Amino acid sequence: MNREEILNTAKQYVTVDRAATHGNAENSFETIAGHWTWWLKDKLQENMCLTAYDVAQMMVGFKQARMKDNPSHIDSAQDLCGYGAIAGEIGATYAKKKMD
Numbered sequence: 001m002n003r004e005e006i007l008n009t010a011k012q013y014v015t016v017d018r019a020a021t022h023g024n025a026e027n028s029f030e031t032i033a034g035h036w037t038w039w040l041k042d043k044l045q046e047n048m049c050l051t052a053y054d055v056a057q058m059m060v061g062f063k064q065a066r067m068k069d070n071p072s073h074i075d076s077a078q079d080l081c082g083y084g085a086i087a088g089e090i091g092a093t094y095a096k097k098k099m100d
Contacts, residue, residue, distance in 0.1 A: 028065060035062075036058055039058055039061060053087055056084075056086045057083075060083045063076045
């Protein structure tokens with residue numbers, strides 16, 4: 001693909017495909033922002049860094065926000081499960097490191 005094709009595809013996704021599937025982007029982003037703000041409120045202090053676990057959990061929240069307005073979109077449910085499994089695996093790795 002060349003840059004024009006990439007941009008045209010992105011335009012289709014943003015203006016038609018995703019809008020039809022997930023609704024108004026701004027509304028969806030507001031829901032996502034609320035979840036991420038809740039998750040990050042204790043993390044965004046001086047000398048604190050986000051972890052891979054945080055990102056996996058935030059992606060779960062991202063998919064929850066997407067599913068809120070479109071519960072029949074099965075891809076989001078599958079992605080949510082995948083991100084949750086990754087978060088669980090990362091959490092188990094962190095727990096094991098603490099025990100060592």
